[in-house]
Amino acid sequence: MQKIVVDANKHQVTLNLRELLAYKDLFLVLAYRDLKVRYAQTFLGLFWAFIQPAATLLIFTVVFGVAVKVETGGVPYPIFAIAGMSAWAYFAFVLNNSGNSIIGAQEMVKKIYFPRLIIPLSKAVVGLVDFAVAFVFMSGLMIFYGFMPSANIIYLPLFILLTIISALAVGIWLSALTIRYRDFQQIVPFMIQFGLYATPIAYPAETIIKSLPNWAVIIYYLNPMAGVVEGFRWSILGGEPPSKYAYISFVLIILLFISALYYFRKVERIMADIV
Template sequence: MKESKIVIDAEKKSLSLGVGELFRYKDLFLILAYRDYRVRYAQTFLGFVWAFIQPLATLLIFSIVFGRAAKVDTGDIPYPVFALCGMSAWAYFAFVMNQSGNSIIGAQGMVKKIYFPRLVIPLSKAVVGFIDFLITFLFLVILLFVYGIIPSENIVFLPFFIIMGIISALAVGIWLSALTIRYRDFQHVIPFMTQLGLYATPIAYPAKLLVGSLPEWANALYFMNPMAGVVEGFRWSIIGGEMPSEYAVISFVLTIILFISGLFYFRKVEKVMADLV
């Protein structure tokens, strides 16, 4: 019986993304995702309950600050439902961005000792984050039922915006995971990006509040945020209302560009990753 061998080709074309290789390491991908999920709530008093507390606490703060104090106009839609629609998409993006950004450094023991496609590490974070997304989405369904809101007919477009949200999270996460290896400053920048993005994304307020009052160049700049179009589309597909701004196309195009370029940059850095960590 012949022994199977893994050959690492140093002359392999840099334009190859190694999709077939990633598929061969699918078992490692699943193991890492399962490990991260278990470790996340290990040795905590409340354990998995934290997955329920976090979105509830954020929703409560938003409802008090923006719903009561600032009195953001959300039309006929109750503010908690409006805000949770945006939070559902944003929370997933923020989790993947934070976890992926430091994922390679956190797994440097594995990276230095054995060979495997390093892209498996940030990709596994997307699976763990999706579990929290499903929990938040369940809260949203419950709120819709409590307020007696029937999802709009636009719900058929929801899978598209979910997929775009996943791609957007991975695009930024893959870029940050590669950049953090070379420039450790990004470890301190990522939390700042998360806080800034929370308010620079139309989660607590509708994008039309800004789009209607800013010049065209500023509107285009605002929607260069990859999640701006996703959040608006996610909300529109569930509760209806006005279609996302035409500027949302900028978010979607930029997301695809970031995702593809991030994959190629990651593959380039991957060759020297074991030396850098």
């Protein structure tokens, strides 16, 4: 028989991932709800998931591909840009949605017990749909330009995983922080806007490495997505493998992810009282 003991004097911060597994049905149902509700009563429905990256891609192509003529190593610019953008768009989606997720679910948080981590996790799942749409879009462009993916594509799953983990890491941090400090509601849109340019999406990472001093490049790669986007693009389009700086991003992602889980657990205990 299941036995629960709660003792105010014994606080142990364990991750308790087994409990999370026990609530997988709730997790799936919440993700389904978010997905269903997202485009409910919209005329274009899921087509919106296609319009958003397409519009950004159009602007990037005109500005960076045609006007500025960014060096892409022979890759057609739209393919170059969307390879970076699809990963970034997923990251931005998770940030946007998980930050407010606990506050948005506060009625539930105050009335029922469940591992709260499910809430930001389900947002990350919802984002995967858009991610998939962007992939289909990218494949379409590659067929259109007759562009063959590189042999590095076998590494793609790894970089997809890294994208998800980095989105979760930052997303979970933000969801826990936003409960305490609503300031983050203001900070997140700013972070996303800033990140779009501080990540090698519209331009190759080499441009940054070549033209900035060493310390500035290190700061640049403290953006977890900088290394991920670089590797993501490399696995699809080939060319130069991720620079040594990219490993700064990778290590940071792992650190952020583990610390996010622990910080979230810590805040979870008082979530219902402060939300």
